[in-house]
Amino acid sequence: MLPKTGKEARQQGLPRYFTGLLCKRGHLSERYAVGGHCVECDNKRERQESQRKATTKRYYERNKEKCMAATNRWKKSSGMAYEYTKRSRAKNPALIYFSNAKRHASKIKRTPKWLSAVDWFEIQSIYKYCSALRSIGLDYHVDHIVPLQGEIVSGFHVPWNLQVIHAEQNLAKGNKFC
Template identity: 40%
Template sequence: MRLRHLKRRLRSDPEYAERLLAKDREWRKANWNRVKKYKHKCGALQVFHVMQRQAAKLKATPFWSERDKIVALYTEARRITEETGIEHHVDHIVPLRGKAVCGLHVLANLRVITADQNKRKANKLIAELLAA
């Protein structure tokens, strides 16, 4: 509950967000050794997860996929983000690594949605597919 309230306040009050960022910068300068140790420990883990995701995407991309159209969809998402100021992602309708089923990285399984919608959906199938 507290985190949700904080996020709402950060979005609505830019001055508050700037004060928090300044406070964070000061703490990082004062505790650089702790930050450095954490980055070293967790940076490798983050790289591992990114590489794992890329490998899954490669395995889920068949040779017949329309790669140029897929790239165009990612470009379109970036263009919409720049035009509207609202972050957009390319979403896999059927997740690449779902619990019940795994989808493919093909044009028919991709759509452009807002980042907020994509984060809420997470790694789940959409309700319409489950009902069908």
């Protein structure tokens, strides 16, 4: 028998617990002692992620030239957006641009130099996927699973640290990582 709460599970050194209640997506499933995620939700997300990754990679391999050109254009224009934010901030001391510029700067700082062209293309695809959701009125954000400016640990701006989640979930998360 699994314990009913995460705390008990952690105390007993067990990886999972079972509340006997449905998760918010309706699974009657065990939860992870660390983080408290529903196991079925996590599995589902992982399946979707790996499917999306495989599709992206396949597409990249088939359309290398086109993808590389698109990624370069995209990298350039996000660099330009950063410069613009920096300039606006210099002009406008009211700190409204500050957090944006800071976030953007940490994105650049936390992007490893060794990312491959496929990695870059994947980052771009994730952002495009998110903006497609937003364009049909769904409020989704690209989130860093381990935050770039975390309080204890800082993550990297790499495809495997990115996830597309609902804005509400993202804002609730802030710079926390559990």
